[in-house]
Amino acid sequence: MGLPLTALKDGDSGIITSIKANPGRGRGGSWGFQKRLMEMGLTPGTEVTVVKSAPFCGPIEVHVRGSRLAIGRGMAERIFVETCR
Amino acid sequence: MTKKLTIALAGNANVGKSVIFNQLTGLHQHIGNWPGKTVEKAEGTLHFKGYVIDIVDLPGIYSLSTFSLEELVSREYIAVERPDLVINVVDASVLERNLFFTLQLIELETPIVIALNQVDVARKKGIKIDHEELSQILGIPVVPTVAIRGIGVYRLLEVAVEKIEKGESKPRQIKYGKEIEERIERIASLVEKNGFKYPSRWTAVKLLEGDEEVEKEISKIDPEVSQIVQKMAEEIEKIHGHPCSMVVTSEKYEVAGRVARKVQQIMPVTTPPMNQRAHALTTHRVFGYPIMGVIVLSIFYAIFTFGGYTSTFLSDLFYSLQPLFENILGTGILGELLWGGIIEGIVAGITIALPYIIPFYFILYILEDSGYLSRVAFLMDVVMHKIGLHGKAFIPVMLAYGCNVPACLGCKIMETQRERLLAAFVVTLIPCAATTVVILGLVGKFVSIEWALTLYIIDLVIILVLGRVAFKVLPGEPTELIMEMHEYRFPHLKTVVNQTRFRLEEFIKIAFPLVIVSGFVIKIIEIIRLLEPISALLSPITVGWLGLRPEMGIALVFGILRKELTLIMLATLLEPADLSLLTPVQMVVFTLVTMLYIPCIATIAACVKEFGWKKALLVTMFKVIFAILVGGIAFRILSFSGIL
Numbered sequence: 211m212g213l214p215l216t217a218l219k220d221g222d223s224g225i226i227t228s229i230k231a232n233p234g235r236g237r238g239g240s241w242g243f244q245k246r247l248m249e250m251g252l253t254p255g256t257e258v259t260v261v262k263s264a265p266f267c268g269p270i271e272v273h274v275r276g277s278r279l280a281i282g283r284g285m286a287e288r289i290f291v292e293t294c295r
Numbered sequence: 296m297t298k299k300l301t302i303a304l305a306g307n308a309n310v311g312k313s314v315i316f317n318q319l320t321g322l323h324q325h326i327g328n329w330p331g332k333t334v335e336k337a338e339g340t341l342h343f344k345g346y347v348i349d350i351v352d353l354p355g356i357y358s359l360s361t362f363s364l365e366e367l368v369s370r371e372y373i374a375v376e377r378p379d380l381v382i383n384v385v386d387a388s389v390l391e392r393n394l395f396f397t398l399q400l401i402e403l404e405t406p407i408v409i410a411l412n413q414v415d416v417a418r419k420k421g422i423k424i425d426h427e428e429l430s431q432i433l434g435i436p437v438v439p440t441v442a443i444r445g446i447g448v449y450r451l452l453e454v455a456v457e458k459i460e461k462g463e464s465k466p467r468q469i470k471y472g473k474e475i476e477e478r479i480e481r482i483a484s485l486v487e488k489n490g491f492k493y494p495s496r497w498t499a500v501k502l503l504e505g506d507e508e509v510e511k512e513i514s515k516i517d518p519e520v521s522q523i524v525q526k527m528a529e530e531i532e533k534i535h536g537h538p539c540s541m542v543v544t545s546e547k548y549e550v551a552g553r554v555a556r557k558v559q560q561i562m563p564v565t566t567p568p569m570n571q572r573a574h575a576l577t578t579h580r581v582f583g584y585p586i587m588g589v590i591v592l593s594i595f596y597a598i599f600t601f602g603g604y605t606s607t608f609l610s611d612l613f614y615s616l617q618p619l620f621e622n623i624l625g626t627g628i629l630g631e632l633l634w635g636g637i638i639e640g641i642v643a644g645i646t647i648a649l650p651y652i653i654p655f656y657f658i659l660y661i662l663e664d665s666g667y668l669s670r671v672a673f674l675m676d677v678v679m680h681k682i683g684l685h686g687k688a689f690i691p692v693m694l695a696y697g698c699n700v701p702a703c704l705g706c707k708i709m710e711t712q713r714e715r716l717l718a719a720f721v722v723t724l725i726p727c728a729a730t731t732v733v734i735l736g737l738v739g740k741f742v743s744i745e746w747a748l749t750l751y752i753i754d755l756v757i758i759l760v761l762g763r764v765a766f767k768v769l770p771g772e773p774t775e776l777i778m779e780m781h782e783y784r785f786p787h788l789k790t791v792v793n794q795t796r797f798r799l800e801e802f803i804k805i806a807f808p809l810v811i812v813s814g815f816v817i818k819i820i821e822i823i824r825l826l827e828p829i830s831a832l833l834s835p836i837t838v839g840w841l842g843l844r845p846e847m848g849i850a851l852v853f854g855i856l857r858k859e860l861t862l863i864m865l866a867t868l869l870e871p872a873d874l875s876l877l878t879p880v881q882m883v884v885f886t887l888v889t890m891l892y893i894p895c896i897a898t899i900a901a902c903v904k905e906f907g908w909k910k911a912l913l914v915t916m917f918k919v920i921f922a923i924l925v926g927g928i929a930f931r932i933l934s935f936s937g938i939l
Binding site: 276 | 357360388390391395538545548552555574581673676685686777778781
């Protein structure tokens with residue numbers, strides 16, 4: 211299953227293994243959010259690098275497919291990665 | 296004979312699409328809405344080689360699914376209305392992500408020309424792209440451009456027209472994995488048999504992606520298709536171990552990645568370019584915030600200084616004309632009605648719109664175009680979460696402290712209708728510049744500056760509480776921040792000026808007629824001496840419940856027009872005309888109610904435009920009742936505690 215993206219340290223990279231859906235409401239949303247992430251390039255098998263996170267549990271900045279994305283923390287918690295060493 | 300052509304511009308957000316649009320069409324453009332939708336449609340015309348070409352600038356989107364209204368509108372337009380050609384603007388510095396969108400356009404089987412834009416930015420990042428090879432792989436003409444300097448834009452138009460003249464040649468379709476490809480073909484042939492408004496292969500792909508809109512429409516024609524699709528989707532899920540929609544999207548991205556890697560050469564850059572260092576600094580977890588504070592505050596300071604100066608100058612100029620006017624029309628009822636009812640409204644509009652709104656929008660678009668606003672959204676995401684929104688909502692919130700009208704219109708920045716409504720609800724609770732005049736001019740001047748600040752804090756607490764309640768009550772899914780932060784760049788002046796012009800026109804169209812008409816109505820009420828009966832009518836609320844003086848009810852009525860009028864009217868209505876004779880409690884309660892009770896008429900109009908009459912009235916009614924409730928409670932607390 212791997213680690214959630216939020217567990218990576220700044221500068222670490224990982225390969226996405228899965229994106230967990232969120233049943234019900236609350237942080238992260240459920241319908242469409244998975245699809246949205248994938249359309250922004252976060253598909254399983256993709257390498258992501260965490261650049262940094264905003265303070266007080268803010269969004270995280272990642273590098274993926276040559277572009278720079280900001281992802282809300284609630285969603286980032288549902289993206290699972292295997293760390294690359 | 297001139298022939299008419301239609302060319303649409305499509306692409307991701309912030310790839311320089313609107314710069315190309317402005318380079319192509321110059322001043323011959325206008326912005327309207329897509330029929331029946333609250334999505335903006337920018338159109339322009341140009342003459343080229345004997346053609347009259349209509350250019351349609353589609354919204355900047357990442358996909359052609361149904362996540363946002365923008366995406367839905369774009370795909371309906373391309374698939375159903377069929378422009379003669381689509382120019383796909385592609386950011387050369389983020390090729391892979393942009394090609395993902397290109398592949399979707401290809402699936403829509405529309406004739407395409409690619410504008411490979413920002414090749415200069417890409418080169419600085421160490422990326423070199425072989426555009427001829429890209430063209431060969433995709434079977435689409437590719438024109439490298441640096442739109443901001445006009446490079447390649449003429450060639451782009453030439454190639455586009457050539458392509459249209461040559462007639463339709465379908466772009467090469469991408470191939471998915473064998474197990475998916477087989478199923479796409481089977482579904483496509485079923486769709487083909489039924490006849491559908493969208494291309495069959497695209498429909499098949501969308502159905503496998505689980506597109507709800509397409510599924511709904513296809514099942515109206517042939518419910519059997521969706522059953523078959525469901526079965527096939529399950530089969531694919533079994534083979535791959537991931538949901539079918541995920542597999543299809545992944546494979547499309549894989550193709551985009553493969554193409555990108557084939558045509559681009561990446562050379563490591565030894566020193567990070569200026570703009571990347573600027574990015575690191577402006578999003579820094581410590582330094583990012585003071586930098587943002589300084590930028591935002593100095594902008595507000597500059598606008599208010601400039602605006603205040605220009606506004607006084609303009610209104611002095613107009614009022615020096617008043618004696619001349621009175622000489623012509625006399626000081627009778629007609630003269631008074633014309634001057635006080637109509638001309639004063641126009642003057643007020645001009646003295647506010649020109650000095651404040653123009654620099655306001657101008658700076659906003661410079662910030663947006665340069666890329667700074669997305670950094671602000673990144674920094675403020677945590678704060679906006681407290682009221683159930685995400686970082687992008689900070690932008691309308693920030694605008695609202697200047698004026699609620701552009702803020703309301705700016706809620707379009709949110710992706711879904713739910714988020715837009717929520718943001719607008721919060722925005723109308725924020726004290727705008729005019730309300731600030733009342734807060735500082737009454738409470739700040741006659742009570743104390745601490746009490747003025749306390750009012751702001753009370754307002755923030757109310758926003759926090761009501762925002763959370765609205766977040767819980769509103770149906771639908773909350774969305775979180777997913778946003779690309781493109782490289783910093785110099786804004787394109789012509790584009791910024793044009794955007795400012797459009798927003799100004801929009802503001803004038805929305806605000807002016809209402810401000811003038813309602814000013815006229817209030818003037819009539821004044822002339823036929825209805826003010827006293829109205830204040831008597833309101834007195835159970837104003838005097839009985841809120842503990843105010845009866846004249847204050849009238850002042851509040853005037854505030855519907857523009858909030859600072861509450862203070863101006865109060866100063867003239869009071870008997871004796873001295874604001875300092877009011878008790879501190881009355882001042883605080885009056886200001887609190889002014890702050891909360893109603894979005895001004897122009898803001899209501901902006902809400903109506905974005906959300907329709909029903910929702911706008913609901914929000915307004917709620918706020919009137921809420922303000923009266925809070926005001927009454929505050930009156931009782933303040934009187935009994937005796938802290939004032």
